[in-house]
Amino acid sequence: MTDAKLTDFRMATQDVADEDPLHRVHMIGIGGAGMGGIAEILLDLGCRVTGSDLKESAITRRLGKMGASITHTHEAANVADCDIVVFSSAIKDDNPEMVAARVARIPLIPRAGMLNELMRLRCGIAVAGTHGKTTTSGLLTSLMMKAGLDPTFVIGSPLNSTGARARLGKGEYLVAEADESDKSFLLLNPILSIITNINADHLVNYDGDFERLRRTFLEFIHRLPFYGLAVLCLDDPGIAGLIPRISRPVLTYGIESNANLRAHDIRQEELVTYFTVSRRNRPDWVEVRLPMPGRHNVLNALAAIGVAHKIGLSDEAIRNGLTNFKGIGQRFQLSGEVEMGNRRVLLVDDYAHHPREITATLQAARNAWPERRIVVLFQPNRYTRVRDLFDEFSKVLADIDVLLLLDICAAGEAPIPGVDSRALGHAIRARNKVDPILIDNFEGLAPTPWFKSCATATCCLFLAPVAV
Structure with a gap:
């Protein structure tokens, strides 16, 4: 075919x-x-x-x-x-x-129209959601490659195992991210869909209406054929409330909820997470060693497991594929170590650009290295996002040991009066937890006082839209 x-x-x-x-x-x-x-x-x-x-x-x-x-x-x-x-x-x-x-x-x-033409050549698997699309797509692609299915894939960041964000495979499946930011995922016609979560983001394209965003995700689900499958995170309130309105087959996953697939006995040892997956008829179905930190990545792995099982991968293939996952660019990517003062400081690169993503990344870092001080270099991405989530950003960024704050990355947007990193820094400082260091650009890093902060720190997180 x-x-x-x-x-x-x-x-x-x-x-x-x-x-x-x-x-x-x-x-x-x-x-x-x-x-x-x-x-x-x-x-x-x-x-x-x-x-x-x-x-x-x-x-x-x-x-x-x-x-x-x-x-x-x-x-x-x-x-x-x-x-x-x-x-x-x-x-x-x-x-x-x-x-x-x-x-x-x-x-x-x-762009999405051409992606759909490519998807038409294969059995399309679309991964949607506010957060976790790239990691989930990468995990699923890696599982399929390890099992010998040779999928075609188009994802947001390069797989560390291949160095590529896209490749034409000879197998019958195509894995792609589905972008809700501009509603272009409504141009896709997959046979399997994953939705990781639905949070308030890109609301400028939804007239500021979160419920309209949720309804658009519902429309995306109904682009599946009657024999398709929607794999949905039941832990996410934005998704859970939609399920009674879905007229397509559904497989749910989660940690806290009574989902079809559930992770339990979760423990993190530095950058490796161990957990057990249960199905409703098999309480200890698969034991997983995932070389990624954070509960959010447990959820991403559950989504990939759900699809992998649906398309026929064996329990052993799923277990081995996750164990051997090599990671993906700018997703809690350990970039190396540098000497600062008398310490060797770990450098971690991550694309977290939404308050919920930042919270998840910080928690993963603290669980991995509970004794280490955390320095964060953060560049906000998009004026509209900072405007719409201003209080959420100031709250999460105030809970950091040392914060270096760059100017907002416009991402093609026009500046909004009163919405800039200086205003955000002022709001963070007003919470009386951290005094942000404002930096105009990456070139301005070297002479700033942040080196003194890092001399007593042992982990620096780079949270920016481009690799630092």
């Missing part, structure tokens, strides 16, 4: 007037995590890929080495002679390449 679908895709992209049997695909905003992954798959399929992005990055450099032709300007000439234009959700309608494509009547396809 898969080979036939792949043939269909190649036939559909054939231009009989061109010696090259595959279309030239141009991608606007090719340096984004989601766009870069799709570009890798298209290159693996044999497509000619060009792209534009205003910034050079590790993603654009990797794609260039793989054969993509990338420019760092947005110009109408970039889309000349291309057959398909794929665009990131960050690209505006008045972008010159978008305008030129419309004038030339070149098909314009949103």
